[in-house]
Amino acid sequence: MTLADEANLFDVAKGGDGAKSAPSASPAGTEIGAANPWEKLRTVGTPDQWRDAGPKDNVAGVQPTIVFEPTNEVELAMVLRYADSAGLSVIPRGSGSKLGWGNPPIRADLVLSTVRLNRVIEHAWADLTVSVEAGCTIATLQDTLAQHGQRVAIDPLWPEHTTIGGLLSTNDSGTLRIRYGGLRDLIIGVTIALSDGTLASSGGKVVKNVAGYDLPKLVTGALGTLGVVTRAVFRLHPLPHNVRSFTFVTRDAADANRFVLAVQDSKLAHTGLQVRFNSGAQPEVDIRFDGTDAGLAAQTETLQKLATPAGESQSNEDVWHARQHLFGTAPFPPSLRYGVTSARPTASTPGDTTTPAQDSKSTAIAKFSVLPASIASTCEQLRGSTEPLNVHWSAVVQGTGLGWIRLGPANANDIRQLLQTLRSKLEPAGGSLVVQYRSSEIPEVEAWGNPGDALPLMLSVKQQFDARKTLNPGRFVGGI
Amino acid sequence: MDPRILQELRAITGDRGLITSPEQLKTYECDGLTNFRVLPDAVLLPSSTEEVQAIVRVCHNAGIPFVARGSGTGLSGGALPVKEGVVISTARMNRILEVDLPSARMIVEPGVINLEVTERVAANGFFYAPDPSSQSVCSIGGNVAENAGGAHCLKYGFTTTHVLGLEVVLPDGSLAHLGGKTLDAPGYDLTGVFVGSEGTLGIATKVILRIVKRPECIHTLLAAFGSTIEAGAAVSGIIGAGMLPAAIEMMDNLAIQAAEAAVHANYPNCGGLLLVELDGPTAEVEALMQQVDAICRKCGAKEIRVAQTDAERALVWKGRKAAFAAVGRISPNYIVQDGVIPRTALPRLMSEIERLGAEAGIRVANVFHAGDGNLHPLVLYDRRIEGQEHAAEVLANRILELCIEAGGSITGEHGVGEEKKMMMSKMFAEPDLETMQRVRCAFDPKQLANPTKVFPRPRLCGEQPGEYHPHPLELAGVAERF
CATH class of the missing domain: 3.30.465.10 (Uridine Diphospho-n-acetylenolpyruvylglucosamine Reductase; domain 3)
Known part of the structure; x- marks a missing residue:
């Protein structure tokens, strides 16, 4: 959508059909006065879509002013454009379940909530694709798809809360990744609203498509810093008929890693493979299969022929929620994430002398990525650094080398130190560590780590897409 | 090309890595899409990352466009040289x-x-x-x-x-x-x-x-149907039963004839041939193969064979993989098309292609990756017959339009390149293309990397996104937008 279309765009946002001439009061082309930018924004949609932001809307400790809930993507794009030209910063939000991920924003004026953009637009079940709006939750989407025995092969955190837009922006993935890939391998089309109001689509509705640049991948994991996802198209997989899971207790991390690699090196067609670590306990390996009865029986037999560790048991499916259990039973309400209504953590303010509380109740959760062959050495490192400090830790590591670690409860400064130590060990070996949660007493830790020599390129991409740094300013890597 | 620049390039790769003689340059004037040809000013054969960097720096400083080239087998003209530009071949970086x-x-x-x-x-x-x-x-x-x-x-x-x-x-x-x-x-x-x-x-x-x-076991089933419509119904049946085969390929009668003539794959002579490959644990594959067999028979398969050994499988695949080249046995000239449709639109599209082909008096052989709706219609013509080449091109483009109308794509795997850049505006709206171009501007503000490909027209990277500001070049009268 270009500036020339804006008269019609405005008409659509007002409920017109866009074909009629724009109303005489159309603001097309007019810049918003600095006096009260909100007045202009509030001309979009109806009053019930706007409300003042409260404490529950705070974003990693930063308090926004207003929340807007667009009912269609044109409204969303328009408000975004108005906010951008008025110099207001915008925080896109789905359910808010992962709003604490990333660095705290430098500014937060407007929360753009996708909660009313929640339709499953088209489930083309015979073509194994689905087109869905950004505010639809994963659970709602999967329920719809299950009616035809299908699913998006992804098992993210908190499916009842997580929205498509939030999922894509945070690139969360779970246990199915080892078989079906991550979101980047499942998304085939996307529509985004850019901060200048452009609505752009890329990809399409077919699985195989190489026409043009792959923008669905660009926005996956971009934390809403390039544009606001308004809809997405995914390829689908059939729901499994039968599923069977096994759990093995291993001697130690090395034994667990050996077993994981042996499974990976076998002819098994597992759909889940993870190690659960708990400081002081023996690591446990979970493996999952699906398929026909004959296939499951054969795979079970093959599995037992592998040099299996001592204790084996058929396990219930709950083990696959281990990652979510690390985070707690439900998404943290926003108010618990970074302290209630406090201002942005002031670590970057010169002369700040605030010392964090030195209690022993702090926890942090980080995602890390290592090579599958380095799972044991990573966990040994972890054990080595936590033991002297007597910090409790637990971790879930997928066979892909992606893992999540929970540190604490423990002293806030110790946890911060551990996060930094671990990152400094992983990065030189080509791995990474991203902080996804820390309790408010823990001094600020940069969430992402070092993006390497691609950072200048990332900054140019950001500049092209969101030159005024309107979207989620300061939340992403390298200050993006 | 400016001799001083040539000298700079020679200093990087040495004589062995620089081609400038017109006879040798001709090897590089096109890729697998041979109807577009441009002679580059020079071809460079670097053997390290540092050499590639040095060459690209020279191009960047002098404003010379460059086109990277691998083996030159692309089918959309992606490696077609750019006029007054150089080709950078990666052939010697092969470790x-x-x-x-x-x-x-x-x-x-x-x-x-x-x-x-x-x-x-x-x-x-x-x-x-x-x-x-x-x-x-x-x-x-x-x-x-x-x-x-x-x-x-x-x-x-x-x-x-x-x-x-x-x-x-x-x-x-x-x-x-x-x-x-x-x-x-x-x-x-x-x-x-x-x-x-x-x-x-x-x-x-x-x-x-x-x-x-590599999976424990791979079985390939070959099923012969009376028509591609019947074969298509079997594909729907297989997907509908919740299976995800490793491959589902389809060929129509003309493509079968061509493959037989070329590599004697011993395909049954039929209206629609389906090739279904399942892989995974043996017991699983065997159980699912029975289902595939039943679905194919239900959809009217006249003959079913299952290749189990590597040698049998290789033969089955040989015919399919040779299909493009094989068409040369039954037609002097042909266009290889690459379009994608939602799989369910297949029967409709097949009848439409047949109708259009009959109308234009042009034969179309069809080879598909049927599981994911990727079509490769081979539009056959004889250049010596006046008007046929043009008619074939019109038909090939019309097929792509049908793909777009069905909600599909103009290319599933061959790329846009030189060949389909004008079709991009039919598949995408202007803001979509403009947004993609922002990525290009972030990577390549001077637009030197394969600059004439993929997009219908270049975007001047000095532009402010969204609002119209004349580019400095436009103001200076050096460039114009159209």
Whole structure:
């Protein structure tokens, strides 16, 4: 959508059909006065879509002013454009379940909530694709798809809360990744609203498509810093008929890693493979299969022929929620994430002398990525650094080398130190560590780590897409 | 070309790595799409990342456009030289740098041939999944540029699924490392953007690949139907039963005849031939193959064979993989088309192609990756008959329009390149294309990397996105927008 279309765009946002001439009061082309930018924004949609932001809307400790809930993507794009030209910063939000991920924003004026953009637009079940709006939750989407025995092969955190837009922006993935890939391998089309109001689509509705640049991948994991996802198209997989899971207790991390690699090196067609670590306990390996009865029986037999560790048991499916259990039973309400209504953590303010509380109740959760062959050495490192400090830790590591670690409860400064130590060990070996949660007493830790020599390129991409740094300013890597 | 620049380039690669004689340059004037030809000013054959960087820096400083080239097997003119530009061939950068079996990764240079990747690790039970029909000659660098597919991407995904990281020489000669050996490197997924960008964002000099464990068992079923409509119904039945085969391929009678004439694959002579490959644990494959067999019979299959040994499978695939070239046996000239439709639109599209072909007096042979709706209509014509070439081109384009109308794509695996850039405006709206061009401007503000490809017209990177501001070049009267 270009500036020339804006008269019609405005008409659509007002409920017109866009074909009629724009109303005489159309603001097309007019810049918003600095006096009260909100007045202009509030001309979009109806009053019930706007409300003042409260404490529950705070974003990693930063308090926004207003929340807007667009009912269609044109409204969303328009408000975004108005906010951008008025110099207001915008925080896109789905359910808010992962709003604490990333660095705290430098500014937060407007929360753009996708909660009313929640339709499953088209489930083309015979073509194994689905087109869905950004505010639809994963659970709602999967329920719809299950009616035809299908699913998006992804098992993210908190499916009842997580929205498509939030999922894509945070690139969360779970246990199915080892078989079906991550979101980047499942998304085939996307529509985004850019901060200048452009609505752009890329990809399409077919699985195989190489026409043009792959923008669905660009926005996956971009934390809403390039544009606001308004809809997405995914390829689908059939729901499994039968599923069977096994759990093995291993001697130690090395034994667990050996077993994981042996499974990976076998002819098994597992759909889940993870190690659960708990400081002081023996690591446990979970493996999952699906398929026909004959296939499951054969795979079970093959599995037992592998040099299996001592204790084996058929396990219930709950083990696959281990990652979510690390985070707690439900998404943290926003108010618990970074302290209630406090201002942005002031670590970057010169002369700040605030010392964090030195209690022993702090926890942090980080995602890390290592090579599958380095799972044991990573966990040994972890054990080595936590033991002297007597910090409790637990971790879930997928066979892909992606893992999540929970540190604490423990002293806030110790946890911060551990996060930094671990990152400094992983990065030189080509791995990474991203902080996804820390309790408010823990001094600020940069969430992402070092993006390497691609950072200048990332900054140019950001500049092209969101030159005024309107979207989620300061939340992403390298200050993006 | 300015002799001083030529001298600079010669200093980088030496005489052995620089081609300037017109006879030798002719080898590089086109890729697998031979109806477009442009003679480059020079061809460079660097043998290291540093040499690629140095060459690109010279181009950047002098404003010379460059086109990267792998084996030159592309079918959309992606490696077609640009007038007054140079071609940078990656053919001499052909080393496999690292094989990490426990973590199933390989690091290769861009000139490594696709099949060599699998050959290196086959003894260890691994393979590299993307398998374009040209896999015995096409290069990994070219695969990265085109996001190459192949028959098995239905289950295993495309090149982009299997490329985890890249070392890239950017169009200003600087080096960037995108992604890495581990998953989810922090930051934007620029690996995902680079793969399939058709050489317009830079030149990949190292590629981190994911390799896959070979399944326990692979069975390929060949089913002969009276028509492609019947065969299509069987495909729907298989997908509807909740199976995800490794490949589902379809050929119509004309394509079968061509394959028979060329490689004697011993295909049954029928109206629609289906090739279904299942892989995985033996017991699972055997159980599912029975279901596939039943579905095919229910949909009217007259004959069913199952290839179980590697030799039998190789023969079955030989006919399919040779199909494009084989069509040369039954027609003096032909256009290879590459379109995608939602699979369910297949019967409608098939009848439409048949109708249009009959109207135009032109035969169309059809080869499909039927599982994912990727069509390869082969439009047959005889250049010697006046008007036929034009009619064939019109028909080939009309087929793509039908794909777009059905909600599909103008290319599933061959790329946009030179051939289809004008079709991009039919598939995408202006804001969509303008947004993609922002990516290009971020990587290549001077627009020197394969500048004339993919998009219907270049975007001037000095423009402010969104609002219209005349570009300095426009104000100076040097360039105009149209």
